[in-house]
Amino acid sequence: MLTSFMSYLGSQFSPGVAGNQLWALIYILIIFAGVSVAVIAMNWLERKALAHFQVRLGPMRVGPHGLLQPIADALKLLLKEDIIPAEADQVVFWVAPLIGLLAAFTVYTVVPFGPSQAVSDMNIGILFMLGVSSLGVLGIVTAGWASNSHYPLIGALRSSAQMVSYEVAMGLAVVSAILMTSLNESGTGTLSMIGIVQAQQQQGIWFIFKFFPLGLIAFVIFAIAMVAETNRAPFDLAEAESELTAGFHTEYSGLRWSLFMLAEYAAMIAVSSIAVTLWLGGWMHPFPNLLSAPAWEFIFSLFPALTFGGLAAIAFLGAARMPGHSFFKIQRAGLAVFAALLGVLALLLLVVAIAGRHADTSIAARFREGIDYVYWFVLKVAVFMYLFIWYRATWPRYRFDQLMKVGWKVMLPISLGVLIVTAIVGVLVK
Amino acid sequence: MTPEMTPVATPFFFYLLSGLAIIGGVLVITRRNAVHSALALIVTLLAVSGLYLMLYAPFVAGVQIIVYAGGIMVLFLFVIMLVNIERTVKERQFNRIWPAGVLAAAALLGLFVSVYVKGKTLLSDPVTGKPLWPDPTISLPDSSNTQQIGVMLYGNYMFAFEIASLLLLVAILGAVIMAKKRI
Incomplete structure (x- = not known):
């Protein structure tokens, strides 16, 4: 046991690929804890940042500058009475939050925090991520239906229509990025999350800058569609409080409601990490092609500290x-x-x-590398998380017909066009 | 480059996934509530996608999740949710042809069993003389599965693929024309 525990440390593969179940379990626990802590931090940051956007102070009472507020909130939600409406469909009402939570957390199996800092690497990584995250809508739809009430049902219908429409534009944007991975000597691309970042490493460019402005347009379409996919403002019609009270989770309270919130924030982090992996170079530090000298590596490794x-x-x-x-x-x-x-x-x-400043195979160097990779990945994701809050504070909510119009008549044609042009340019460049 | 992936606990996962698929399938036809049926169908589809993974067909498994579990079933639920469930639950079964269904199912079961029994011993490949079943310990490389499917679809079977997409386009146009009063 100890030997298999130690022997993995020198490995350059993720535990899933190396077939090391013990380390896979350790990674899963670390990621689960990390995501949960990130959701708690995000909860505090969102309340605080929104308050400052609106010239308020936000939570100030529980702990210094409200730092302990999320813990107080969690305690309150745990102790609150958990109401199941009498006319609700008991089983489905009970299962619905779990579906959303499972879908949101399963996705993290393939999120590449580093070349070996992932639970596993799949040959179909990006397909798996898109597929499993699209299962999250089932949780919302079943929750809305099982509540047996008007507002949740309308919220669920809106959200399913919205998610199905924006998934199309999102998928096409993703395909144009995957197309870029095939621009190498052998001409074969990859769907693996780690492979996509390595393709950017080989080509010496983040895909957002590739074939400027094609990569940028695809990235912007994905960035818009991912806000719609996670039901966040300005696309939060599923929980539009001015018309639908709280939308699909109107009838939920206490722990079950908090599971919905946990799933929503976990899904936000997951889609942000897809965007970071596909267009922003994943775990690489900025300007990986220009500033790769050992001195620069050392300077970049000081950033976490x-x-x-x-x-x-x-x-x-x-x-x-x-x-x-x-x-x-x-x-x-x-x-x-x-x-x-x-x-x-x-x-x-x-x-x-x-x-670990010398790039060799010692444990310290490997550890330093790992911290660097995870740091840059998490930093890029954190920027997206801040953007989510910023959007919410800045833009008014879309009307439903406007939402559908933007999805089908603007974003879908643009993403199709970008895909076709990317394919043509890719063939011409070769 | 990557180390050879070795399957883990294969019989256990096979029986687990097949069991889930069968239980889900039975629930689909026995539940009176249409939404429960749809949820059971989702369980079945996910279990089948797991079986595809075990058959070293990761691309098919991924597409199964995206298209069926994530796309089509959401639209199914979308429609079913608008049905008045309370009335449909009280509705009596008016279709009386279930004996024919049982007969067809029994015939299919018989076919499966006979193929299983005969394929193991009697039937053999006329050229090589090997039994019909492939070697159970075979391990196919799953690393190039997606590329191979791409080559097949857009190379060898390009024409059939395009015909299928044209068929779907016709279906979409038909649906739009039937749904819209004024084009």
Whole structure:
């Protein structure tokens, strides 16, 4: 057991490909915990950022600057009465949130955080991701139907129509990116998530800049369609509160409602990671073709430590700027401890970056590489998560006929055109 | 380049997936509530896609999930949800030809059993003389499955593929013409 545990550390394959079940389990647990923590952080960030967009303070009471608010929310939801309406379809009502949650989390099997930092690599990776994430709509549809009530049913109908329409444009945009992976000597492309990033590595360019502006247009179409796929503003007609109360989850409360929220945020992270993998170079740091000298590698490997150091500095500043009243004593101490934890993390990352600065096969170097890959991937995904909040704060909701019009009459023709032109340019370039 | 993937717990997953597919299939025809039937059908389709994976056909498995479980079944549910379930549940079965169905099913079962029994021993390939069944321990490379399907569809069977897509186009046009009063 110990030997198989240690022997994997030198491997250059993801545990699923290497057939190491123990490490696959460890990776699954890490990703599950990581995504759950990310959802909690996202919850806090969304409330806080939205509040600042609207010139409010947002949560301030629970913990310093409301940092413990998500925990308080989770506790409240766990303790709340879980109501199943008398006229609801009991079994389907019970299963619906689980369908959405399962679909959202299963997708992470193939998300490539690094060349070997993924649970598994499938030959059909991107197909698997699109297929399983499209199962998430079943959770919404069944929830709306099982509630046996008007608002949820209308919300579910809207959401299924919307998701089916935007899936088409999304799929065509994805195909044009997959087409770009086949522009090599052998002329064979790949559907594997890790293979797609490696294709960008070989061609020395992120696909968003490939055949400018074709890659960019496909990326923009995907970026719009993915907001619609996850039912987020400005496409959140399934839960339009001004017309449908809360849409498909009107009848849900307590733990079951929180499962829907968890699934929604997990799906947001999942589709963002598809976009990052296909167009933004996955785990690669910026300008991988120009700045690949060892000195640049070392500078880029300092970024994780710098990020956490910066966060620690901000937290320390917040603690220092707290009002001097004795009411704020505990809050100030808490924030200082939080800042200290972030600082320790930054120091650890700095030590790893320096210990593993030589690109060899030592454990420290492999560890440093792994941290770099995961850092750049997560950073790119985090930008998308912030964009999701920004969209919500900025744009008013679409009307349903406008939504359908944009999906079928604007995005579908454009993505088809981009696909055809990409194919032609690809043949001409070869 | 990548290490050879070895199948894990194959008989267990085969029986699990086939069992799921069969239970789902039985539920589809026995549930009176149409939405429950549709959900059972989704379970069956997903189990069948798992079986495709076990047969080293990952592309077919992926397409099965995208097209059937994710696309067609959502549209199915979309339509079924608008049906008045309470009335349909009380509706009596008016179709009286179930004995014919049972007969056809029994005949199919007999066919399967006889092929299984004979294929193992009697039937053999006229050229090589091997039994009809392929070697059960065979392991096909799944790494180039998608490429091979692409070559087949857009190379060898291009014409049939295009004819099929034309047929679908005709069906779409027909649906639009029937649904719209004024074109």
